[in-house]
Amino acid sequence: RPTSGLEFVSSRHFPPEVQGDMLINNTIGFLGTKQHQMIEDGTGFTTKHRQDLVTSSDGNFRPVDMEFAPDGSLYLVDWHNVLIGHMQHNARDPLRDHKHGRIYRITYPDRPLVEPAPVAGASTEQLLENLTLPEYRTRYRTRRELRGRDAGQVRAAIDTWIAGLDESDSHYEHHLLEALWVTWGLNSVDQDLLRRLLESEDHRVRAAAVRVLRYSGHQIEGQQELLTQAAGDSHGRVRLEAIVAASWLPEQEGLPVLSEAAKHPLDRHIAPTFNAAMAHIQGTSYMPPEQGEETVQTDLEGTDRELYELGEKIFSRDGSCETCHQPNGKGLAASGFPPLAGTDWVTGDPERLIKLVLKGMQGPLEVLGEQYPGQVPMTPFGGMLDDEEVAAVLTYVRNSFGNEADPISPETVEKVRATVQDKEGFYTPEELLNEHPME
Structure with missing residues (x-):
């Protein structure tokens, strides 16, 4: 990323x-x-x-x-x-x-290009034949074309087309799915076809059919019963689709679906979705356990501890520090994001660190013996965080991931901010090290 x-x-x-x-x-x-x-x-x-x-x-x-x-x-x-x-x-x-x-x-050397399928101006019968082609994008463009045509005429043509399909074809049920998706796009879901595919022996087909059921339930008789059946499916992906669909239902209709799903294993893909769906239809909030659990681990006390706790929240905001430097503070070297754990850039001179955060930094640097090209700029947070927030997040990173360093006060941030208020653009690592040599 x-x-x-x-x-x-x-x-x-x-x-x-x-x-x-x-x-x-x-x-x-x-x-x-x-x-x-x-x-x-x-x-x-x-x-x-x-x-x-x-x-x-x-x-x-x-x-x-x-x-x-x-x-x-x-x-x-x-x-x-x-x-x-x-x-x-x-x-x-x-x-x-x-x-x-x-x-x-x-293009791929020595392999022929594909003969483009007719879409614009093609007959409805030709468009339906396009749905049997291997290329997803051709089928996608074909479905878009069919959505713009008369629903009654297309539905009649689909019935004829399905009757002519070879049931021994290994892609037979995929062709049926394509037909179902066409009727969905016409806002006229073929209920008989949907029920047929919900009973498929292929879990992928069943899961795809449940997704259509999720979005088109207002057209489908017995949506709750069909979702409850899917919630008890033998395959997790089908159950997952049913759980997501249940989250959109009123509580009295969604709870029986979720209750059925709860009778079956809740793996790492299903469990957080199940918990979120259950909270949503009951009108409560849900925080994933890894974010909702108490994570404060520090010996800091008083005001310093309050700063630390605020800093942890700021650090984990989407698009903030955690996005690049990761929850464990180890960064992503392959993407050019250096670690915060165990480096003097974090635990060393507080003024150097404050300047870096206020004005950002861009350029090649070395962290823990590894070279980073610095093409990715460190975001300047001076305009986004006030003095207390900067002090909080720096206190947090200086006392997390194995780091142990003095906390930083809002007063210190205020003084440093005043000294750099006229600086334009990013700091370079060289500039910062000239002003504040590494310990």
């Missing part, structure tokens, strides 16, 4: 062994596109890194979107911008580049 843009390999132009792989763009630290194999693992999935599909040494390379084209090739958009954040950079910052950017087209 951070990532922008994700796509699954679904193109006959690429080799069979990579079909279903996940492609993820990275815009900070590693600049490029990673490819991961997707592996079913019970309720959820695990991944295995297959390769770095695209890499760049250009510090402004920002791959932000990708999609497989009708001919099976992969298009990748490079936003190419020196600034990427809105938290640390104003949206009107003059350094934002509004002129450059590139689009790459990725």
